[in-house]
Every structure is written in C-alpha cells, then in structure tokens.
Amino acid sequence: MFVSLILLWLCIWFIIIQLKSRRPKNFPPGPTALPILGNILQLSLENPLKDFERLRKTYGSVYTLFLGPKPAVIISGTKAIKEAMVTRATEFAGRPQDLFVNDVTQRKGVILADYGPSWKEHRRFALMTLRNFGLGKNTMEERIHGELQYTMNTLEQSIGKKPLSPQMMFHNMASNIICQVLFGRRYEYDHEFIRVIVQCFTENAKLTNGPWAMLYDSFPIIRNLPLPFMKAFKNVETCQKLAVSVLTEHKKTRVPGEPRDFLDCYLDELDKSINGSSFSEQQLTMYALDIHFAGTDTTSNTLLTGFLYLMAYPHIQERCQQEIDEVLGGKHQASFDDRHNMPYMQAVIHEVQRVANTVPLSVFHSTTKDTELMGYSIPKGTLIIPNLTSVLNEEGQWKFPHEFNPENFLNDQGEFVKPEAFMPFSAGPRMCLGEGLARMELFLVMVTLLRRFKFIWPEDAGEPDFTPVYGVTLTPKPYSMKIQLRETQQDGRQTHNRDSGE
Numbered sequence: 064m065f066v067s068l069i070l071l072w073l074c075i076w077f078i079i080i081q082l083k084s085r086r087p088k089n090f091p092p093g094p095t096a097l098p099i100l101g102n103i104l105q106l107s108l109e110n111p112l113k114d115f116e117r118l119r120k121t122y123g124s125v126y127t128l129f130l131g132p133k134p135a136v137i138i139s140g141t142k143a144i145k146e147a148m149v150t151r152a153t154e155f156a157g158r159p160q161d162l163f164v165n166d167v168t169q170r171k172g173v174i175l176a177d178y179g180p181s182w183k184e185h186r187r188f189a190l191m192t193l194r195n196f197g198l199g200k201n202t203m204e205e206r207i208h209g210e211l212q213y214t215m216n217t218l219e220q221s222i223g224k225k226p227l228s229p230q231m232m233f234h235n236m237a238s239n240i241i242c243q244v245l246f247g248r249r250y251e252y253d254h255e256f257i258r259v260i261v262q263c264f265t266e267n268a269k270l271t272n273g274p275w276a277m278l279y280d281s282f283p284i285i286r287n288l289p290l291p292f293m294k295a296f297k298n299v300e301t302c303q304k305l306a307v308s309v310l311t312e313h314k315k316t317r318v319p320g321e322p323r324d325f326l327d328c329y330l331d332e333l334d335k336s337i338n339g340s341s342f343s344e345q346q347l348t349m350y351a352l353d354i355h356f357a358g359t360d361t362t363s364n365t366l367l368t369g370f371l372y373l374m375a376y377p378h379i380q381e382r383c384q385q386e387i388d389e390v391l392g393g394k395h396q397a398s399f400d401d402r403h404n405m406p407y408m409q410a411v412i413h414e415v416q417r418v419a420n421t422v423p424l425s426v427f428h429s430t431t432k433d434t435e436l437m438g439y440s441i442p443k444g445t446l447i448i449p450n451l452t453s454v455l456n457e458e459g460q461w462k463f464p465h466e467f468n469p470e471n472f473l474n475d476q477g478e479f480v481k482p483e484a485f486m487p488f489s490a491g492p493r494m495c496l497g498e499g500l501a502r503m504e505l506f507l508v509m510v511t512l513l514r515r516f517k518f519i520w521p522e523d524a525g526e527p528d529f530t531p532v533y534g535v536t537l538t539p540k541p542y543s544m545k546i547q548l549r550e551t552q553q554d555g556r557q558t559h560n561r562d563s564g565e
C-alpha cells in the first residue's frame with residue numbers, strides 16, 4: 064500500500080514536471096508558471112498593461128511570462144527596447160507565426176510576415192510606392208487637404224445642432240486618405256465599402272489583442288470551437304471580398320505601365336515577376352488590407368485622443384491657435400513644411416502621440432536566431448513583446464511622464480526637441496513604414512481644424528474620461544464635441560461666429 068502511494072505520488076510529480084512550462088538556461092526571470100495555464104491567471108485578459116508594469120517592477124526590464132505553455136519575453140524601458148530593436152536589430156526582427164493574428168490574416172501581407180525575403184520585398188515596395196504617390200511631395204499634402212474639406216463640411220454642418228461624435232468621422236477620413244493611395248479613389252462616408260471596412264477594422268483591432276485572442280494563443284485545443292474569436296475571421300473574409308471586387312475592377316481598367324495607384328503598381332510588378340518572386344495575386348488583397356488597416360485605426364485613434372485632450376486643456380488649444388494664426392497669416396492652407404516654424408504645435412502633436420500610446424505593445428516580434436539581451440540568453444523563435452507603453456511614460460526620460468504637458472517636447476528656449484524615448488512608431492528594421500504619412504496627416508489635420516474651429520467639451524458631458532479602451536490600438540472612450548467657428552479666420556473662407564447649441 065505504502066509503495067503504491069509513493070509510486071502514485073512519483074507519477075503525479077513526473078506529470079507535473081513534464082507539463083510545467085520549461086525555462087531555457089539563462090532565460091529572463093519571471094513569475095512561476097503553472098502547468099498548462101502558464102501565467103495567464105496573473106494577467107487581466109481585458110487589459111494586461113497594468114500587470115506588465117507591475118511585473119516589470121518585480122522582475123526588471125526583461126522578463127518572461129508563459130502564455131499557456133509558450134514563453135514570451137516582455138521588454139520594457141528605452142534602454143532594453145533600443146538594445147533589442149536597434150542594436151540587435153535583425154536578431155529581433157522576426158514575427159511569430161503561430162498566433163491568432165497569423166491565422167486570421169492567413170499568413171499573408173507585410174505586417175505579420177516573418178523576417179525574410181518576402182517581407183523585405185514587400186516592405187521595400189510599400190515604401191517606394193508611398194514615395195512615388197506623393198509622400199515627400201505636394202501630392203500627398205493635396206490629398207490630405209482634399210479629404211479635409213469633407214471633414215470640415217461634417218464639422219460645419221454640426222454647428223448649431225447637438226454635439227458631434229467624432230469617432231466615425233476621423234476613421235473615415237484616415238481610411239479615405241490611404242484609399243486614395245491604394246485604390247486611387249475616396250468613398251463617400253455613407254458608402255458601403257468604407258462603412259463595412261471601417262467597422263471590421265475597428266472590431267478586429269479589439270479582438271486581436273483581446274481576451275479571446277489570448278485564450279486562442281494559449282490553448283490550441285480551443286481553436287476550432289465556435290467561440291467569439293470566430294468573428295475576426297468573418298470580418299477578414301468580408302474585407303477580402305470587398306478588396307477582391309476593387310482588384311477585379313482594377314484589372315479591367317488598368318493600362319500596364321501606367322499605374323494609377325498602389326494596386327496598379329503591384330499588378331505591374333506581377334507582370335514583370337519571375338519564378339521565385341514573393342509577389343503574387345493571393346498576397347495582394349491581404350497586403351492592401353494590411354496597409355489600409357494600419358493606416359486607418361492608428362491615425363484616427365491618435366486624432367481622437369488629441370481632440371479629447373485639447374478640449375480638456377483649452378489653454379493649450381488656444382496657444383496652438385495663436386501660433387497657427389501667427390505663422391500662417393493670410394496663407395491659403397498649411398503645408399507640412401510649416402511645422403519648422405511651429406515649435407509649440409509640434410510639441411503638442413508629439414505629446415498627443417505620447418499620451419495616446421496608440422499601439423501600446425507594438426506588433427509582437429520574435430527572435431530570428433539564438434541571441435542575448437541585457438545579459439540574458441534568448442533562443443531563436445522566442446515570442447517578444449515590446450512594451451512601448453513603458454517607454455512613452457518612463458520616469459527619468461520625460462519631464463512630466465504622467466501628465467499631458469507639451470513641455471515634454473520643449474527646451475528652455477521654447478524650441479521643439481524630441482527625446483530618444485519618443486517611440487510610438489517603434490524602432491529598428493520593423494519600425495512603422497507609414498510614419499512619414501502619419502506625421503504628415505497628424506500635422507495637417509490638427510493645424511487645419513484648429514485654425515478654423517474651436518473644439519469645446521459639452522457642459523453636460525461630465526468630466527472627460529481619459530482611460531482608453533484596450534486593443535492592438537488604444538481608443539478613447541466615445542465622446543462628443545461642440546464645435547464653434549473661430550472668429551480669426553485668415554484663410555479666405557467665410558467668417559462666422561456661430562456656436563453649436565446656440
């Protein structure tokens with residue numbers, strides 16, 4: 064009897080040891096992981112950002128968490144993130160290939176492509192095409208201003224009516240700007256294409272980092288069950304159908320060698336492509352959707368955060384408007400070059416990006432070979448989570464890490480300065496490829512709208528709530544704004560003094 068009990072106990076112990084998540088030699092430290100579950104019970108599945116910060120205080124800037132049986136290394140703080148993304152660049156430039164997001168996007172596109180020739184060729188193509196279609200030239204500025212006319216009409220129409228909810232407006236605007244590059248056209252805000260695509264994008268931005276995605280990643284056994292994560296697959300299917308219809312229409316109307324937009328350029332590339340090329344029609348729709356998604360949800364959520372803070376801090380809004388009026392004078396419209404004469408506006412936009420923390424955990428990376436980080440050994444293929452949040456509010460890096468204060472980007476002479484911890488676009492070879500476009504959009508949109516309108520927090524809306532809704536992108540909670548036309552109109556447009564609600 065006694066021997067049987069000992070044997071039983073040994074068996075159970077052996078099974079526990081086998082199931083216990085294994086920690087490679089000299090691996091970064093972390094909390095003890097349970098068999099099968101790993102550390103999942105130590106994280107809020109709704110929003111793990113606070114847990115990541117708490118664990119960092121205990122285990123340091125490089126630590127390990129087990130998501131189910133799979134280890135993930137969380138990197139926090141400017142020093143460690145720079146060492147990984149910039150100094151060791153290519154060693155940390157991979158993307159994991161066995162996560163929910165990979166299945167949802169069918170392992171196509173550029174954002175989640177693993178480090179290798181296909182990613183390189185598609186990244187280079189996207190950067191080149193963005194440049195050819197006007198980034199760095201006036202054409203992109205004109206497109207942004209063109210789209211802004213529709214936004215301004217929407218805002219003007221809300222004057223004298225009940226406060227406006229800007230969520231869809233900014234999403235539609237950002238989506239249309241990237242649509243013009245990708246598909247050579249914009250869509251009316253009530254057009255089915257933009258309505259459905261924006262809806263699917265916003266839903267998937269929440270689903271792909273949400274609790275169900277974390278369960279999907281941790282427990283492969285549940286992957287085929289009809290659980291809420293299935294909605295993300297459905298959304299991608301819907302978007303793909305829309306993208307295929309645009310592609311079919313492009314194939315009918317294109318003139319080879321005379322590209323009108325991104326799709327035409329890719330089709331030209333396909334005509335030229337030889338055996339072994341990574342370009343293919345199957346890649347194209349997901350690739351275009353990837354860039355459309357990346358260019359919509361990020362910029363629009365940053366703008367939403369910006370206007371929320373500018374309403375909550377009216378003196379900052381007024382100081383921006385003063386600088387805009389002084390610098391633009393009677394000029395018809397702002398150009399991106401005007402930023403060099405607007406240190407305060409630049410500081411405000413950067414501060415908005417810092418507090419917006421739009422992509423809080425970046426896009427997950429993986430190691431491309433056995434490597435080291437801050438003295439720890441990290442094997443090839445390890446999941447890496449760069450905690451950008453920890454950099455954007457890192458004590459010691461910012462004058463005011465925990466408040467909204469443009470002084471974070473101004474020196475004693477009032478000049479604009481960019482601290483090295485400003486990394487909302489991440490860093491290194493995988494750094495956001497739309498940074499140039501995003502910065503141009505943020506500047507032109509904020510300057511143009513602040514020049515023409517005053518944005519007011521409605522008196523009956525209670526206190527502004529700055530707590531964001533968690534997802535791949537952080538989104539401010541829905542809010543409304545009251546619009547007033549400014550009296551000091553210098554841009555030749557009609558001058559009014561009407562107030563919404565008056």
Ligand code: HEM
Pocket residue numbers: 173174175186241353354357358359361362365421422425426427487488489490492493494495496497498500501
């Ligand atoms: C405020 C706006 C934006 C922010 C904060 C932002 C942020 C980011 C971040 C943090 C990453 C992950 C980088 C990494 O993995 O290390 C990323 C990747 C990416 N972004 Fe953006 N982004 C913005 C706008 C845009 C726009 C407008 C586009 C479209 C042209 C775009 C296209 C992409 C693409 C394609 C990638 C994947 C790059 C790769 O894997 O090589 N982003 N972005």
